[in-house]
Every structure is written in structure tokens, then in C-alpha cells.
Amino acid sequence: MGVLASCVAPVVVNPYPVSPLATGAGVRVAVVDSGVDATLPQLKGRVAGGRDLLAGRPACAGHGTAVASSIVAVAPGVTIVAVRVSDGDPGDRAGIGRVAEGIRWAAGHASVINISLVVGVDDPRVRSAVAFALARGVVVVAAVGNDAGRPGMYPAAYPGVIGVGAVLTSGEAASFSPAGPHTDLLAAGDAGTSFAAAFVSGTVALLRERFPRLTPARVEDRLVATSDRTRRLNPARALAEGTSRSLTAGHPSETFAYGVSEVPARRRALWFAGAGAGLGVSAAVVGAALVRGRRRRWRAAG
DSSP states (O other): OOEEOOSOOOOOBOOSOOOSSOOOTTOEEEEEESOOOTTSGGGTTTEEEEEETTTTSOOOOHHHHHHHHHHHHHOTTOEEEEEEOOOSOTTOTTHHHHHHHHHHHHTTTOSEEEEOOEESSOOHHHHHHHHHHHHTTOEEEEEOOSOTTOOOOBTTTSTTOEEEEEEOTTSSBOTTSOOSTTOOEEEEOTTOHHHHHHHHHHHHHHHHHHSTTOOHHHHHHHHHHTSOTTOBOOHHHHHHSOOGGGGGGGOTTOOTTOOTTTHHHHTOOOOOOOOOOOOBOOHHHHHHHHHHHHHTTOOOOO
16 A cells, blocks of 8 residues: 555644744744745745655645644744655555655654555555654654544654644534544544644744653653643643653543553544634645646645
8 A cells, every 4th residue: 555645735723822931943844745835925935855766756735835834833943844745646656665764864854754545455564664763752743644443654654753633623523533442642633634743843842942851752641641631642741741751641541651450541543622712824825836736737645
């Protein structure tokens, strides 16, 4: 099965207010996706470096641009590193190798990697690239996919990766979002788990600025421990709480070691009531990406 990443950029609204405690300044987040249009207003000055593993193919920046915009909406001081690995063609089997190469390259150029695409098989190249990134101290965040019947999509299913599912800001369950042992957190994702993952990556960037010594495992621990009992992301609490040892006060039945009795609770993926309104990814900005996409005949994955 090929890599799935839509080239169509939906309108995404950020429900998480910008934190006064951190902006993500000095933190580099690699967006392993379909490319990023750095000329759009909210991304100007926020995109630096990057790599294009599809040189020669038409640009398809709609999806990756919306993902990057979502990250910047949460962490306005962050630097985006665009790693283009997909043109949105679900039949492109060679794309899996590019995903692995993109992750491995990103591990040397960013401290957070956002992967808002899914691979339907446990590919050893992708597994190795993820392990390489984690060993370098890079936090890896991945969407769990938009097919509730397939909860084991990669790279979200790999150990150490923060797998992110979606919930609706209306307070309803996201019927498309898989629930299972690989969904570590839930975040607002009316337009799909791609954007739920982006909001988590933005929050991770804030944590990396505020608590630069946290390992990837401790970053995940903090996010999980400061979430509610349905694993709803709470950026404000994740940033405002003290040391990781004190975080267990909010979840007295849980520990950061996550013994056998805690694992089922850690992995639950239920519905969540959306947070209040915050900064939005403007319809005009995303609309611009759509117009450019149509002109260049980009096509969305099915």
C-alpha cells in the first residue's frame, strides 16, 4: 500500500489559544508531507531549510501547507523545516522509501518531526528511520489515519511515536478516527487526524522551548499526564504545570512508569469536548493554496 497524504488543503481552525509561556522560538519542526508554501502570509519567515525528495514532480503543497499553518498557529515562533515526500498519489509504492528517507533526514535538522500521513504496512525502512530519530532525542508525532476500521497504521503504531487521533470541536466523537492501542492522544481534528497531529506537534514545540531537557519519552509523558482522562490534549496545562514528577497529581492512578495496570487507561481513545476559540488558520490563506493546487492540477488521495 502506498503513502496517503491528501493534496487538498481544508480550512483548519485552531481551538488552542496561543500560550504566554512559550512561542516555540528556537525550535525546528520538520513537516514530512507534501511540501509547504512558504510564501503564504502566516508562514513568511517561519520556513527555513528543508528537502524535496520529489524534485521534478509538480508541487503539491496544499496538505503540507495546512499542516504547517496549524503548527504555527499553536507555536507562532517555531521554524518549519519542509520535507516533501508525497505528491498525494496513494498508488505510489515507492513513496514508502521516501517517507523513511525523509524521516531520517529530518532527524538531523529538527527536534520535532510531524508526520501527517500514514503507511499501511510495517516497513523496516520506516521503522528504522523512526528509531534513528528517537535515538537522537527527536520527538516524533504522527497521525493515526482517518479510517476507523484500521487502527494499526504506521508510523503512529511504532514504539516511542506519539500517535494522535482526532475529536470534533463540537464535542462529538470523530467517527473516522481509529481508537486503539496506538492512539496516545486526541486533539481537535474536524478536518482529519493530520491536523490533530499538527496541533500536538505545535504543543511539543512549546514544550521543547520551555523544558529543553525533556527526552521524547518525557515529552509524551507530560502530554498524557496533563490531558484529561479521555486523553484530550491540554496545551495550557502541559506548559503551566511544574516538573514531570508533580504531574501525576492530576492522575493519581497513573505513573510515568506506566506499569501493566496503567497501560489500558493510557491508550484509551474516546470523544472530547472541544476547547474554546483561539487563533484560526484563515480561510483566505488556505484558499490560496487550493486555488494554486487547482491551477497546477494537484489531485487529492482518495
